[in-house]
Amino acid sequence: MTADAPPARRLAVISANSAWNIANFRKPIVEALLTSGWRVVALAPADGYEAQILALGAEFVPIAMDAGGTSVRKDGRLFFEYVTILHRLRPQAFLGFTAKPNIYGSLAARLLGTQIVNNISGLGTAFMRPGPLNWLVTALYRLALHKSSTVFFQNRHDRDLFLRRGLVTSSQARLLPGSGVDLDHFKPEPLDKPPNAPFRFLFVGRLLRDKGLVEYAEAARILRSNWPDVEFAVLGSAASRNPTAVPIAEIERWQREELVNWLGETKDVRPYLAAADCVVLPSYREGLPRSLLEAAAMARPLIASDVPGCSDVIDHASNGLLCEVQSAPSLAAAMEAMLRMSPDERRRMGTRARDKAERQFDQSLVAQAYLEALE
Numbered sequence: 001m002t003a004d005a006p007p008a009r010r011l012a013v014i015s016a017n018s019a020w021n022i023a024n025f026r027k028p029i030v031e032a033l034l035t036s037g038w039r040v041v042a043l044a045p046a047d048g049y050e051a052q053i054l055a056l057g058a059e060f061v062p063i064a065m066d067a068g069g070t071s072v073r074k075d076g077r078l079f080f081e082y083v084t085i086l087h088r089l090r091p092q093a094f095l096g097f098t099a100k101p102n103i104y105g106s107l108a109a110r111l112l113g114t115q116i117v118n119n120i121s122g123l124g125t126a127f128m129r130p131g132p133l134n135w136l137v138t139a140l141y142r143l144a145l146h147k148s149s150t151v152f153f154q155n156r157h158d159r160d161l162f163l164r165r166g167l168v169t170s171s172q173a174r175l176l177p178g179s180g181v182d183l184d185h186f187k188p189e190p191l192d193k194p195p196n197a198p199f200r201f202l203f204v205g206r207l208l209r210d211k212g213l214v215e216y217a218e219a220a221r222i223l224r225s226n227w228p229d230v231e232f233a234v235l236g237s238a239a240s241r242n243p244t245a246v247p248i249a250e251i252e253r254w255q256r257e258e259l260v261n262w263l264g265e266t267k268d269v270r271p272y273l274a275a276a277d278c279v280v281l282p283s284y285r286e287g288l289p290r291s292l293l294e295a296a297a298m299a300r301p302l303i304a305s306d307v308p309g310c311s312d313v314i315d316h317a318s319n320g321l322l323c324e325v326q327s328a329p330s331l332a333a334a335m336e337a338m339l340r341m342s343p344d345e346r347r348r349m350g351t352r353a354r355d356k357a358e359r360q361f362d363q364s365l366v367a368q369a370y371l372e373a374l375e
Contacts, residue, residue, distance in 0.1 A: 011091040012374070013109075015043040015082075015101035017067035019060065023052040025179040025290070026097065030056050032367035033374075041089060043082075043105070061085060065100055068241055070133065075104065082108035093374055097121060099137075106144040116148040117373050119176070120158055122287030122309070141167045150373040152176040154288035157308030174373070178288030180363025186297035188354050189274040191347050199339060200231045201303075202276035203260075204269060204291035205283070207236050207251060209244040212282025212305060218328035219282075219335055220259040227339060235272050237265040273298045277346065278338050282323065282331050286310055288361075296357040301349035303334050313361075319353035 012033050016022050022030070022042050030053070033040050040058040045067070050060045063081055066074045082105050086094065094109035096102040096118045109116050141162075145151055151172045153159035159175060162168045205211045213234070220232040238248055254260045263272065269291075273279065279295035279302055286309025292302055293313060302320030304310035314320040321337060324330035338346065 009037055009039040010093070011039045011041065011089060012093040012095060013041050013043050013086065013089060013091040013105075014058075014095040014097070015063070015105045016097040017044065017065060017100060019044045019047050019049040019053060021097065023049040027056060028180060028182075028363040028367040029095070029370050030058050032371055034058065036371055038093075038374075041091070043085065043101075061089075067098070067100060075100070079104040079107060083111060086112055086114065093117065095119070095370070103137075103140045103144040106148060110144075110147045115374070117150045117152070117370065118145060118148050119152045119154075120162065120287070121154055121179070122158070122285070138165060138167070145172070148172055150174055152369070152373075154178045155286075155309050155312045158287065174369070176288075176369055177361040177365055178293060179290060180366035181290070181293040181297045181357055181361050182363050183297055183358060186270065186273075186294050188297075188299035188350070191277065191299075191343065191350060193277070198229045198231045199227075199277050200233055200275060201335060202233045202235060202272060202279050202295075203281065204272070204279060204295070205236045205281060205289075206242070207234070207238050207246045207248075208242055209246055210284045212284065212326070212331070213246050215282045215326060215328045215331050216280060217254045217259050219332035220254075221257075222328060222332040223336060223339075224259065227336070230339065232260045233263055233272075233276070234260050235263045235266065235269065269294060270298065273300060276300060278303060278335075280304070280331075280335070281310060282325070283307065283310060284325055288312055293357060293361050296353035296361070299350035299354040301338065301346050302353060303331070303338060305331075313356075315352075315356070319349055319356055 014026060022044055030040050034057050042053045042058050042060045043063050045065045046062040053060050065078055086108050091114055093115045094105060096105045102118045106116050106118060145168050151168045152174050154176055159173050163173060203216050207213055251262050255262060273295050279300050281289055281292055281304040283305055285307050288309050292304060295302060302314050304314055304322060305325040306322040307325050311322060314322055316322045321334040323334040
C-alpha cells in the first residue's frame, strides 16, 4: 500500500512592472503567501533584483514589458505573453500591481478563469490628464477589472474615482494602507543634533516635476535669504524616460545656486531619514507615498501637498503640515512654520507620526488583507 501523495500547493502569480518593485514593496505579501502554503511565482521584467525574490522562496519568470511606453504593438505582445505564461503555469490566483500587469495580466488571467486581485497603487499621468490616452486607459481598466474578485486602493480618493467612473463596484473595492511599512526596520531615531548643525529638509523621491521637485527648489530660493544655514537635501534617482522627469542639468544648476543638495540615490534610506529634521513631499498626487510612511515610522515630522495620498498620511498640524499643491510660496510658508517651531514641538510631531504609522500602516495589515481576499 502506497502513501497518499501530498496535495498540490495552490499557485499565486504576482506581477509588477519591475522585479525591483516586487522585491522592495511586495515582500510581506510574498512571505505571507508562502507561510500560508501557497507556491508563489513572480512575473516581471528582469532588472537585477531577481535574486532577492528567489531568496524569499518565490520563483521568478521574466516577462518583456515597456512599463512606461504607449506602443499598441508592444502592449499586444505583452498581453499574449501573459496568456502564454499563465496558460503554462495555471495559477489559482493572479495578483496584479502597477498599470500594465493590472490591465494585460488581468485580461489574460480572466481568459483562464483565474481569481484576480488587483492593487491600484496610484494613478499615472495618462489616467489623470484629459485626452485620447486617458480614454483608452479608462476603457482598458473597465474591461480588465470587470471580473476581479478584489481591487485594492491605497487611498479613498482613487477608490471613489474608480467607483464614480464605473470601473469597479463597491463589492470589489477595498482600502489598503499602501504597501505598508516595516516598523521593525524603520525605527524611531532621536531628533537631537549638535548645536551648530544646520536644519535639514529632505525630499525623497524620483526626480520628477509631478513629485513637486521644482516647487521644492523654488521654496528653497524663497527661504534662502532669511534662512541661509538651512539645507534643502534631495535623495532620489533620475527618471529620464518619464515625461515629467527633471533633467540632471537642472538639478546641477540648482546645486550651483546653492538651492538644493542632491545626495544621489541609495539602497538604504534610513541613515538619510535619521539625519533629516523634516521630510518633504510636495507631490501633485500619490497613491500612498512610501517616503512619507518610512519617515513617519522613524518619527520625523512631515510636510506635503494637500492632495490624495499625502493627506491620508498627514494630519495637518498634528504629525506634519499640508500646503497647497503646485505652490512654491505655500510650500515655503509651511517650511518656515516648521523652522519656527521649537525642537520639542517638532519632536512631538514626529512621535505622533510614528503613532499613526503603528496604528494604520503596519505592513502586516497589508499581508493579512491579501490572505483574506484570497480565502
